[in-house]
Amino acid sequence: MARDFDDLIKYIDYSNPNTRPDFLGTLPDICPICTYSISPEYILIYFKGSWTTHLLCGCPRNECGALFFAEYQESGNQFYFQGCYPNSKTNKEFPQEVAELSPNFVAIFNQAHHAEQEKLDLVCGVAYRKALEYLIKDYVLSMYPEDDSKIKSMPLQQCIQKFITEPSIKLMAERATWLGNDETHYIRKWVDKDLQDLKNLIDLTVFFISMSLKASKYKEEMVR
Numbered sequence: 001m002a003r004d005f006d007d008l009i010k011y012i013d014y015s016n017p018n019t020r021p022d023f024l025g026t027l028p029d030i031c032p033i034c035t036y037s038i039s040p041e042y043i044l045i046y047f048k049g050s051w052t053t054h055l056l057c058g059c060p061r062n063e064c065g066a067l068f069f070a071e072y073q074e075s076g077n078q079f080y081f082q083g084c085y086p087n088s089k090t091n092k093e094f095p096q097e098v099a100e101l102s103p104n105f106v107a108i109f110n111q112a113h114h115a116e117q118e119k120l121d122l123v124c125g126v127a128y129r130k131a132l133e134y135l136i137k138d139y140v141l142s143m144y145p146e147d148d149s150k151i152k153s154m155p156l157q158q159c160i161q162k163f164i165t166e167p168s169i170k171l172m173a174e175r176a177t178w179l180g181n182d183e184t185h186y187i188r189k190w191v192d193k194d195l196q197d198l199k200n201l202i203d204l205t206v207f208f209i210s211m212s213l214k215a216s217k218y219k220e221e222m223v224r
């Protein structure tokens with residue numbers, strides 16, 4: 001296929017084998033929207049400047065039918081497949097008792113999770129930290145509803161120390177808060193820990209809160 005250094009669009013004509021995108025090498029075989037294995041329909045090739053090439057594809061599945069781009073970087077007459085966009089974003093599922101305790105936690109966590117899937121890794125940590133605050137404060141509020149305004153306005157760390165007595169929740173929630181605060185500050189204190197550690201600690205906090213809520217439910221329901 002002819003190539004110059006200006007932006008150029010070539011439509012793919014299935015009746016003309018010379019327009020097929022095979023010269024790109026690796027062609028996409030998974031739809032990034034429905035995530036099924038597919039042989040896409042090819043619509044056009046967009047040569048953007050001298051280095052980037054985008055192949056517009058269609059998912060052939062009736063239920064999906066999405067349009068998406070495969071992106072290539074060109075180097076020394078070779079095309080290197082970089083991936084497809086846009087991607088569908090997945091949500092993280094949480095135990096039912098946690099979703100009922102704090103719908104805001106689930107909503108904010110998943111916004112952070114979407115930002116991370118968009119590779120916005122410099123800002124998603126701040127959003128995970130915010131999600132954590134909703135989780136902890138909604139949990140504390142469920143135990144101490146009379147202290148509503150005090151709990152809501154209290155710094156998170158203080159709220160954990162004052163109101164959370166269960167050691168497993170307290171230990172994980174404190175550490176999650178330390179790492180979460182690192183995401184919001186100019187200087188990191190925990191230089192050998194990263195976003196994955198923050199998410200692990202939030203997972204552990206969710207797990208222990210979920211256990212505690214389940215245990216309380218059976219303690220209340222089954223009194224002799």
Ligand SMILES: [Zn+2]
Binds near residue numbers: 031032033035059
């Ligand atoms: Zn699809």
